[in-house]
Amino acid sequence: xxxxxxxxxxxxxxxxxxxxxxAAATDLFAARGxxxxxxxxxxxxxxxxxxxxxxNFESKAGLVEAILARSSELLTEALxxxxxxRHGRELRAAVVTELLELLRAHPGGARVxxxxxxxxxxxxxxxxxNWRGLALAPLxxxxxxxxxxxxxxxxxxxxxxxxxxxxxxxxxxxxxxxELATVRQSVLESLGLD
Amino acid sequence: xxxxxxxxxxxxxxxxxxxxxxAAATDLFAARGxxxxxxxxxxxxxxxxxxxxxxNFESKAGLVEAILARSSELLTEALxxxxxxRHGRELRAAVVTELLELLRAHPGGARVxxxxxxxxxxxxxxxxxNWRGLALAPLxxxxxxxxxxxxxxxxxxxxxxxxxxxxxxxxxxxxxxxELATVRQSVLESLGLD
DNA sequence: CTTTTTGCAATGACCGGTCAGTTCAACTAC
DNA sequence: GTAGTTGAACTGACCGGTCATTGCAAAAAG
Numbered sequence: 001x002x003x004x005x006x007x008x009x010x011x012x013x014x015x016x017x018x019x020x021x022x023a024a025a026t027d028l029f030a031a032r033g034x035x036x037x038x039x040x041x042x043x044x045x046x047x048x049x050x051x052x053x054x055x056n057f058e059s060k061a062g063l064v065e066a067i068l069a070r071s072s073e074l075l076t077e078a079l080x081x082x083x084x085x086r087h088g089r090e091l092r093a094a095v096v097t098e099l100l101e102l103l104r105a106h107p108g109g110a111r112v113x114x115x116x117x118x119x120x121x122x123x124x125x126x127x128x129x130n131w132r133g134l135a136l137a138p139l140x141x142x143x144x145x146x147x148x149x150x151x152x153x154x155x156x157x158x159x160x161x162x163x164x165x166x167x168x169x170x171x172x173x174x175x176x177x178x179e180l181a182t183v184r185q186s187v188l189e190s191l192g193l194d
Numbered sequence: 195x196x197x198x199x200x201x202x203x204x205x206x207x208x209x210x211x212x213x214x215x216x217a218a219a220t221d222l223f224a225a226r227g228x229x230x231x232x233x234x235x236x237x238x239x240x241x242x243x244x245x246x247x248x249x250n251f252e253s254k255a256g257l258v259e260a261i262l263a264r265s266s267e268l269l270t271e272a273l274x275x276x277x278x279x280r281h282g283r284e285l286r287a288a289v290v291t292e293l294l295e296l297l298r299a300h301p302g303g304a305r306v307x308x309x310x311x312x313x314x315x316x317x318x319x320x321x322x323x324n325w326r327g328l329a330l331a332p333l334x335x336x337x338x339x340x341x342x343x344x345x346x347x348x349x350x351x352x353x354x355x356x357x358x359x360x361x362x363x364x365x366x367x368x369x370x371x372x373e374l375a376t377v378r379q380s381v382l383e384s385l386g387l388d
Numbered sequence: 389c390t391t392t393t394t395g396c397a398a399t400g401a402c403c404g405g406t407c408a409g410t411t412c413a414a415c416t417a418c
Numbered sequence: 419g420t421a422g423t424t425g426a427a428c429t430g431a432c433c434g435g436t437c438a439t440t441g442c443a444a445a446a447a448g
Contacts, residue, residue, distance in 0.1 A: 033229060033316075034227070038433055040432090049399045050434095051397095051399050051400065052398050054434090054435065055396095055397065115312070119227060119309075120225045120367065122227075152379075155364060156384045159360060159381050162357050162360020166352050167356060170349060173312050175345065182349075183349055186346045186353065189346075190354055190357070191353070191385060193386070232407060233408065234408095243423065244409095245412095245425070246422080246424070
């Protein structure tokens with residue numbers, strides 16, 4: 001082996017630290033909030049030195065943006081996958097399923113995203129707004145294709161995603177022993193999609 | 195006068211200061227988050243002295259709890275009113291209407307409540323959990339009366355309230371020019387209650 | 389194969405600034 | 419007189435960001 005790719009073990013090392021930092025930061029941000037989490041807290045939780053955080057990220061805001069960017073990317077992929085080849089109720093049901101699976105795989109990222117979604121005086125506000133538009137695009141497009149006017153489609157998309165995220169967080173934060181299928185079924189019933 | 199109650203105009207004066215502090219703090223907390231808002235910011239925004247905040251509230255955490263308590267109280271009242279004498283789909287539709295009206299009247303409080311809802315390492319976490327159970331009680335009770343098992347009723351209540359709050363915040367934060375009726379109709383359609 | 393060099397990655401003590409909370413003497417409305 | 423308010427001054431803890439220094443893996447030289 002070894003013919004093809006990565007010749008340098010250093011990039012792997014650095015990638016490892018970046019990953020450890022982001023993972024630790026995501027969990028702490030989710031539990032305490034961004035501002036209540038210090039860089040020292042993150043360094044300690046990640047088991048690396050404070051300086052390494054600033055070696056790998058420009059600033060605390062940069063770290064937050066990197067985390068939000070990845071969460072948004074995953075969200076966009078999930079909704080794109082749900083929309084692929086589906087329409088109407090079937091598509092909306094797939095959105096619920098994909099979102100819950102994503103939520104289970106990355107609960108911390110979702111919590112950070114949700115808490116930052118409606119903040120108006122944060123440096124990364126604009127970035128979030130853009131990503132949200134991108135992520136919701138497939139769902140909104142399908143609603144519009146079904147004859148729903150633009151502003152209403154936006155609201156309905158928000159309601160569908162909001163219902164799923166809220167029930168999903170309720171599940172993961174307060175009743176993590178429940179099965180995904182149970183949660184899925186409940187959300188579908190709530191949305192009249194069962 | 196003076197027979198029955200108010201013996202002193204000073205309590206009204208003090209109530210005014212308390213109100214001004216809570217109003218200013220709520221707006222700032224909603225936009226920037228609790229930890230990113232300083233006591234000096236609040237005093238300046240409220241047009242009162244810093245000392246008055248500590249005369250009227252025990253601490254910053256105490257102020258936050260007072261705000262969350264009032265928001266939760268309003269939420270409980272709204273859901274109780276929606277549940278009064280109604281059942282099934284009619285009740286759930288009334289929940290949507292009451293919540294949106296409450297949201298329009300107190301957008302800041304709702305935003306603070308939502309962002310703190312899923313935090314797990316805050317001093318007021320327990321208080322929020324209790325208030326939430328209390329507020330959702332009428333909705334959950336009706337779902338259970340319709341034959342939904344306990345854990346599912348909890349999830350469905352979360353989904354219904356989550357859908358309404360998410361769409362409602364979308365409305366107030368990003369499209370405040372829309373009519374309440376439009377938002378209401380969109381949420382009802384999303385929940386299959388139209 | 390062994391030794392030396394190179395430069396990326398990681399470190400943690402440190403600095404300047406911020407903020408919650410305290411104190412208090414003067415002032416105001418009742 | 420007294421409950422409530424003011425605003426400035428102060429403290430001590432904490433926090434984001436910096437930087438001189440060290441560690442270390444790979445490349446170059448022998």
